[in-house]
Amino acid sequence: MTGNITLTMVKPLAVKQGYTGPILAQIAEAGFRIIALKYLRLSEAQARAFYLVHKDRPFYNDLVRSMTSGPIVAAILEKENAVEAYRALIGPTDPSKAPEGSIRKKFGTSIEANAVHGSDSDDNAITESNFFFSQLERL
Numbered sequence: 001m002t003g004n005i006t007l008t009m010v011k012p013l014a015v016k017q018g019y020t021g022p023i024l025a026q027i028a029e030a031g032f033r034i035i036a037l038k039y040l041r042l043s044e045a046q047a048r049a050f051y052l053v054h055k056d057r058p059f060y061n062d063l064v065r066s067m068t069s070g071p072i073v074a075a076i077l078e079k080e081n082a083v084e085a086y087r088a089l090i091g092p093t094d095p096s097k098a099p100e101g102s103i104r105k106k107f108g109t110s111i112e113a114n115a116v117h118g119s120d121s122d123d124n125a126i127t128e129s130n131f132f133f134s135q136l137e138r139l
């Protein structure tokens with residue numbers, strides 16, 4: 001399935017602002033199929049484990065704090081070339097540099113509060129999907 005799935009998370013601030021529905025609608029309208037969906041709150045240990053790749057970066061602790069500040073919605077999305085297609089749909093990390101109509105332009109407020117996470121490679125999409133979902137939780 002490599003190349004056909006990606007993981008997204010609607011981040012805590014976007015969930016709090018009521019953007020989950022509109023974000024999921026935009027994802028579906030772009031032709032993605034949601035094959036797993038979960039509403040949860042990450043513990044500090046879970047957030048640290050998920051973002052372990054960034055542990056030496058200066059923003060790591062702020063990222064962990066942000067991602068544990070409220071509930072998230074995690075989903076596995078399916079589409080041909082899913083990672084590339086989803087990254088185009090969400091736009092760059094900085095919402096001010098994202099194209100009009102992209103998810104981060106519409107719903108993000110800053111680099112830190114950019115509304116959604118999206119896997120950055122096919123390998124990471126698999127790893128991240130496995131972090132949140134067992135095979136029994138997927139269509």
